[in-house]
Amino acid sequence: MPEHAPDNPRRDFLRKTLTLIPVVTVASTGLGVGASQLLAAPQHAPKVPATPPAGHYQPTFFTAEEWAFLQAAVARIIPADELGPGALEAGAAEFIDRQMNTPYATGAQWYMQGPFNADAAPELGYQLQLSPQQIYRLGIAAVDDWCKANSGHVFAAQDSATRDRILAKVEAGELVFDALPAKLFFSLLVQNTREGFFCDPVHGGNKGMVGWTQIGFPGARADFMDWVERNEPYPFPAVSIRGERA
Amino acid sequence: MANVLKKVDAVIVGFGWAGAIMAKELTEAGLQVVALERGPMQDTYPEGSYPQVIDELTYSVRKKLFVDVSKETVTIRHSVNDVALPNRQLGAFLPGKGVGGAGLHWSGVHFRVDPIELRMRSHYEERYGKAFIPEDMTIQDFGVTYQELEPYFDFAEKVFGTSGQAWTVNGTVVGAGKGGNPYAADRSSPFPLPAQKNVVSAKLFEKAATSLGYKPYNLPSANTSGPYTNPYGAQMGPCNFCGFCSGYVCYMYSKASPNVNILPALRQVPNFELRANAHVLRVNLDDSKRNATGVTYIDAQGREVEQPADLVILAAFQFNNVRLMLLSGIGKPYDPVKNEGVVGRNFAYQNMGTVKAFFDKDTYTNNFIGAGGNGIAIDDFNADNFDHGPYGFVGGSPMWVNQAGSRPIAGIANPPGTPAWGSAWKKATADYYTHQVSMDAHGAHQSYRGNYLDLDPTYRDAFGQPLLRMTFDWQENDIKMNQFMVDKLSKVAQAMNPKSIAVLGKKVKEHFNTASYQTTHLNGGAIMGTDPKTSALNRYLQSWDVPNVFVPGASAFPQGLGYNPTGLVAALTYWSARAIREQYLKNPGPLVQA
Numbered sequence: 021m022p023e024h025a026p027d028n029p030r031r032d033f034l035r036k037t038l039t040l041i042p043v044v045t046v047a048s049t050g051l052g053v054g055a056s057q058l059l060a061a062p063q064h065a066p067k068v069p070a071t072p073p074a075g076h077y078q079p080t081f082f083t084a085e086e087w088a089f090l091q092a093a094v095a096r097i098i099p100a101d102e103l104g105p106g107a108l109e110a111g112a113a114e115f116i117d118r119q120m121n122t123p124y125a126t127g128a129q130w131y132m133q134g135p136f137n138a139d140a141a142p143e144l145g146y147q148l149q150l151s152p153q154q155i156y157r158l159g160i161a162a163v164d165d166w167c168k169a170n171s172g173h174v175f176a177a178q179d180s181a182t183r184d185r186i187l188a189k190v191e192a193g194e195l196v197f198d199a200l201p202a203k204l205f206f207s208l209l210v211q212n213t214r215e216g217f218f219c220d221p222v223h224g225g226n227k228g229m230v231g232w233t234q235i236g237f238p239g240a241r242a243d244f245m246d247w248v249e250r251n252e253p254y255p256f257p258a259v260s261i262r263g264e265r266a
Numbered sequence: 267m268a269n270v271l272k273k274v275d276a277v278i279v280g281f282g283w284a285g286a287i288m289a290k291e292l293t294e295a296g297l298q299v300v301a302l303e304r305g306p307m308q309d310t311y312p313e314g315s316y317p318q319v320i321d322e323l324t325y326s327v328r329k330k331l332f333v334d335v336s337k338e339t340v341t342i343r344h345s346v347n348d349v350a351l352p353n354r355q356l357g358a359f360l361p362g363k364g365v366g367g368a369g370l371h372w373s374g375v376h377f378r379v380d381p382i383e384l385r386m387r388s389h390y391e392e393r394y395g396k397a398f399i400p401e402d403m404t405i406q407d408f409g410v411t412y413q414e415l416e417p418y419f420d421f422a423e424k425v426f427g428t429s430g431q432a433w434t435v436n437g438t439v440v441g442a443g444k445g446g447n448p449y450a451a452d453r454s455s456p457f458p459l460p461a462q463k464n465v466v467s468a469k470l471f472e473k474a475a476t477s478l479g480y481k482p483y484n485l486p487s488a489n490t491s492g493p494y495t496n497p498y499g500a501q502m503g504p505c506n507f508c509g510f511c512s513g514y515v516c517y518m519y520s521k522a523s524p525n526v527n528i529l530p531a532l533r534q535v536p537n538f539e540l541r542a543n544a545h546v547l548r549v550n551l552d553d554s555k556r557n558a559t560g561v562t563y564i565d566a567q568g569r570e571v572e573q574p575a576d577l578v579i580l581a582a583f584q585f586n587n588v589r590l591m592l593l594s595g596i597g598k599p600y601d602p603v604k605n606e607g608v609v610g611r612n613f614a615y616q617n618m619g620t621v622k623a624f625f626d627k628d629t630y631t632n633n634f635i636g637a638g639g640n641g642i643a644i645d646d647f648n649a650d651n652f653d654h655g656p657y658g659f660v661g662g663s664p665m666w667v668n669q670a671g672s673r674p675i676a677g678i679a680n681p682p683g684t685p686a687w688g689s690a691w692k693k694a695t696a697d698y699y700t701h702q703v704s705m706d707a708h709g710a711h712q713s714y715r716g717n718y719l720d721l722d723p724t725y726r727d728a729f730g731q732p733l734l735r736m737t738f739d740w741q742e743n744d745i746k747m748n749q750f751m752v753d754k755l756s757k758v759a760q761a762m763n764p765k766s767i768a769v770l771g772k773k774v775k776e777h778f779n780t781a782s783y784q785t786t787h788l789n790g791g792a793i794m795g796t797d798p799k800t801s802a803l804n805r806y807l808q809s810w811d812v813p814n815v816f817v818p819g820a821s822a823f824p825q826g827l828g829y830n831p832t833g834l835v836a837a838l839t840y841w842s843a844r845a846i847r848e849q850y851l852k853n854p855g856p857l858v859q860a
Contacts, residue, residue: 066696097687103696124328131339131354133725144342144351145781184688191686210687218674219323234692235699237634237674240320242508242517244635248463251630254700261317 066236069266071105072227079113081120081153085174089160090116092176096183097213098231105230112216115225119212120153127151150200152208159205162197163190221260229266232258239266268562268572274298277561277575279546279590280582282367283832284818284839286524287422288579290498290531291843293538295851300573302544302563304582305334305364309525313370314515322673326513331371333361333583337728340585342780344739345716346602352725352733357781359788360513361583365542366525368583368786369832373512373638373670374488374521376428377829378419378837380649380662381412381451383710386825389650390660399660400743402715404612406824409796409805410841412451418840419833420454423486426522426836427494427502429639430457430486447483449645462491462505467631467703468642470623471667474761480644485666486833487639488522498531509671511638521638544571547729549578549594549815558596558815564729576854577846580792580817581839587821588613588719588791589734597792597802597811600718602737608802608810610719612790613736614826617661617709617744619752619771623764624681625701632700636671643668647754648828649710659746662828663709665755672704679704681766705759707751711789711826714741719791739778748772787831789823794838796858804858806845807838813856818842 079087090113098107107113119125132149140147150158164174167186171178175186189195193203216225218232220240226232232239239258247254258266275297278285285301292299313319313331324330333339335356343350362368382389385407390399399405423430432453433439433446440446445461461484464472472482489505496502505520519526532538543566550559550572560574580587591597591609600611625631643666645651650662672678679702680694722735740748752771759767795801798810807822809815818839820831827834849857 098692099689101689101692103692106692122328129329129334129336129355131335131352133352135724137349137351140351141344141777143344143777143779143781145353145357145779146355147351187687213687214678215323215327215675220321222321223323232674235674235696237699240317242316242320242510243506244508244632245504245506247632247635248465248507249469250632251466253630254632254634261321263317 066234068102068104069228069230069233071100071109072111072230075111075114077111077114077117079117081117082156085164086156086160087113087117088176089164089174092183093187093209094213094216096180096187097210098217104234107213107217109227110217110230111225111227112213115216115219115223116212118224120156125152148200148204155200155205155208158199159209162199162202162205163195166195221264222262229258229260229264233266268570270572270574273560273574273576274300275575276300276577276579277302277573278579278581279561280304280367280580280586281365281524281540282362282581282583283369283524283836285367285579285581286369286528286532287836287839288581288818288843289538290528291840291847293532293535295847296537297577298537299539300575301538301540302546302561302573303365303540303542304545305362305542307542308364308366308370308515310515310517310519314517316517319514319517320508320510322675325510326673327675329356329360331363331513331515332356333363339733341722341725341733341735343735343737344777346737350722350735350737353780355781358779358784359786360783361585361786365529365540366523369524370515371513372832373668375639375668375830376423376426376486376488376522377833378451379412379827379829379834380449382650383827384408384410384412393650394655402741403660403743404713404715405660406612406795406800408824409794409801410838415837415841416454418837418844421497421840422833422836424458425496425498425527426488427459427490427496427527428457428486428488428522429459429462429491431461431484432456445484447643447645448481449648449651450483457486459491459494462487462489462637462640464642465507465631465635465640465669467633467669468640468667470629470631470703470762471705471758472642474758475642475644477761478758480646480758482642482644485639485641485643485668487637489637489639490520496527498528500527500530502526505637507635507637507640507671509634509636509673511636512670545729546590547593547731549580549590549596551595551812555595556812558812576814578815580815581819584788584791584819584821585719585734587817587819589721591792591802591817592721592734593731596809596815599720602716602718605715608793608798608800610791611800611802612713612793612824613717613719613738614711614713614789614823615738616785616787616826617663617711617748618784619707619709619748619755621705621752621755621759621770622679622768623703623705623759623762624698624766624768625703625764627697627701629701631703633669633672633677633702634700636669638670641666641668647751657746657750659743659750660712661710661743661747663707663747663751664828665705665707665751665758667703667705669704674699679768682768703759703762703764705755707748707755708785708828708830709747709751710828712743713790713825740772740776745772745774745776787820787826789820789826789831792817792821793824794822795824798860804856806857807842808850808857810856810860814854816842816846
């Protein structure tokens with residue numbers, strides 16, 4: 021759905037958010053905005069951002085079962101808690117699905133000529149022939165199969181505490197899969213979840229800049245000449261490439 | 267059958283710093299010059315336009331500006347007894363992809379060199395005796411002195427628009443109490459721009475280092491502290507500490523690059539042509555094998571093209587200079603078993619250690635603020651500024667806070683023991699992201715008989731040519747030095763009174779890890795020197811074997827420096843260009859008799 025479509029829920033969300041900011045509508049680096057306006061609403065600590073409204077994103081790479089897994093997993097890797105929304109609310113699952121349609125996901129940015137040596141020492145880096153798409157496909161199926169064999173239910177059907185216990189086993193390599201090393205799947209999942217939590221919203225994650233706001237990263241402001249020497253909190257909220265303001 | 271083009275006076279392979287400097291110098295001498303760049307055209311617009319460039323995912327995480335390893339990579343093994351495997355994903359080092367090379371996405375730390383590191387073997391033998399240097403350590407002298415290079419360091423700084431504080435100018439102390447480095451060699455003029463401001467992290471480091479009796483100084487930075495116009499008429503704007511420096515194109519025209527500081531001048535002259543997407547396969551030699559006739563490359567459409575030239579400059583990334591010499595039969599390949607040959611010999615790197623200090627919420631380090639060349643350093647343990655005798659290792663290390671800007675996807679560091687996910691990770695990240703100081707020991711790395719480069723017998727690039735094979739591992743001297751430096755640095759960190767610290771140093775017998783970022787400061791393999799038995803190039807960076815081939819770049823360093831290499835690469839390239847202009851063009855042939 022195009023960003024400017026009138027019934028785009030994301031657009032709707034932005035419009036609603038912007039109405040909450042009385043003085044500044046869109047500020048990136050202050051272009052076209054007076055300094056007094058920028059200084060109008062300083063904040064002194066990472067604030068607890070509101071939860072962005074759930075979108076209606078339909079995955080194009082992941083199947084319905086895989087999509088359920090992914091949402092259930094990112095919700096535990098970076099959970100919603102007292103600090104604010106987690107990776108699920110930030111749109112990390114949507115981000116990962118979108119990434120699956122980029123050259124990165126097919127391994128096109130990696131040297132993928134054989135021969136492959138899957139038993140190489142870890143110091144020699146990644147030596148498998150699996151692309152990120154394949155790692156997700158095989159990894160999700162492997163975890164779901166293990167869950168079904170153990171409890172009769174897939175991963176997404178487990179409660180939060182159980183999901184955490186299962187993920188910890190995957191992280192530690194305690195689960196041994198035929199298809200791929202469990203640790204490889206887990207590290208890709210964590211990496212991509214963080215990307216979805218902290219990327220610019222232009223990539224489909226970090227909706228409402230909730231990831232940035234929780235840690236105090238100001239996004240695309242990219243101009244700190246006046247702040248270099250100050251041992252004090254940076255007061256301005258994050259902005260995105262498209263000029264949204266958190 | 268290759269399409270044969272009209273002959274030019276000089277063809278330059280690679281358009282990073284070395285290629286751009288050579289192109290400028292040789293066009294000034296009146297030569298018709300063609301530069302061939304394997305990657306795409308890149309410039310401030312569009313690759314560095316605001317706000318699109320302020321995109322961590324696209325640039326540093328998905329590696330927009332780095333070499334495309336799907337087409338061409340290196341293979342790596344730890345010893346001659348291992349089978350090398352390809353570096354399938356970028357990790358330890360990040361060479362560049364297109365026009366500007368790594369000089370477009372570098373940070374901008376712009377040092378000269380400590381003079382003793384140009385005569386490393388002689389210096390150590392004189393001060394500590396021959397037996398102090400391990401038997402398998404192959405360090406040697408560059409064959410050029412700091413005094414000879416000083417005018418070229420000076421001019422390069424003026425081209426780069428470098429910010430910094432001199433200690434002495436023509437022997438007079440000017441930098442005491444102002445951030446000058448008392449260990450720095452004498453200079454013929456001040457830096458073209460004053461030192462940049464310092465971030466809070468650097469100030470904390472300065473205070474802690476001073477309390478321990480060390481002598482902190484402002485890092486020389488090729489990020490501008492004010493507006494600047496260089497000798498070529500290229501203009502730069504003041505750096506605003508945007509924090510998107512290393513891995514990015516500078517949207518402010520504040521970070522020196524071949525694209526900003528040299529290419530605009532080259533565009534004005536009719537005797538220069540830059541061809542992007544031209545992947546050079548080899549240097550062509552005539553039947554004597556003593557004379558290059560030009561190069562053969564693959565163009566963007568995949569056609570083979572021959573570019574004849576009287577003079578061939580190999581100015582590609584360090585790896586690629588060595589590889590092109592091996593693929594072309596220029597110089598005798600190094601054999602570590604027989605200890606003969608020169609091409610591939612003395613491959614060296616950087617020996618990094620890092621310490622991170624974590625603070626309470628009343629210390630705002632605001633790590634998203636940063637500039638790549640900016641910071642505060644100490645040289646008390648660099649080069650031979652301390653007595654190595656009691657410690658039994660060769661080499662030194664500057665130490666610093668160099669806050670280039672840390673971004674949330676890849677720049678998150680948490681105290682040791684923090685989980686990698688879940689609410690505990692999230693809380694630690696929120697607690698520490700803007701309250702931490704990262705400092706490095708940027709150690710020199712020595713060369714050894716067993717660390718070298720040659721062609722891989724198995725793996726090939728996208729054009730069917732053998733990949734370069736890197737045989738490399740940390741040696742006992744490296745680990746010893748790293749542990750010493752990390753210990754000293756940890757004490758500086760502790761003097762800041764943080765809540766906790768994380769120490770990232772090397773362990774005994776630790777192997778080189780290709781997946782863990784070290785630096786992109788790869789050195790050697792086509793080294794300069796005074797003896798053709800132990801160097802591929804003479805002191806003017808001219809091939810001993812094929813005198814119309816010159817090879818500027820860090821590939822000419824016989825060992826790795828404590829400082830970052832770009833300043834020495836630039837100075838050596840100007841030094842070599844001057845020799846070509848003043849000596850070689852008048853009488854083409856060897857500038858030094860073997």
